[in-house]
């Protein structure tokens with residue numbers, strides 16, 4: 815429990831000045847907390863390293879945090895999972911998105927769980943509270959891309975798989991119905 819709270823505090827400080835892209839500009843920290851909570855409640859995951867990695871999963875990609883810093887404070891296993899969930903921001907966005915699809919099946923089971931929970935939370939919020947200014951077309955394209963990534967992540971945790979499939983089905987109903 816101490817490590818979870820320490821990770822929550824660490825992530826809250828790192829993301830302190832960031833907001834989500836929804837209309838209310840929700841504090842960024844809500845997202846990693848939601849991902850970790852999804853893994854614990856829906857996935858029934860009790861492996862603390864996975865939950866800690868979920869809380870930290872966007873710190874290197876979106877803040878000045880380094881993998882060394884995470885390894886020092888939370889251990890090499892957590893840093894390794896976060897590394898697997900971090901896009902290389904030196905690449906073009908199109909290439910990063912392509913690599914997410916290609917690399918998804920090669921990830922460790924731990925990273926697959928964090929990534930599938932991340933995609934699940936992002937997809938669910940696109941349906942209920944989408945990023946400001948996202949057209950229907952953009953939301954449909956995000957779903958189509960995320961579905962490809964998710965397919966490479968399935969097969970580790972049945973509960974997470976069932977849940978994300980439900981969100982994908984709901985997305986098709988909601989977004990395609992408006993064509």
Ligand code: ZN
Nearest residue numbers: 845871872932
């Ligand atoms: Zn995320």
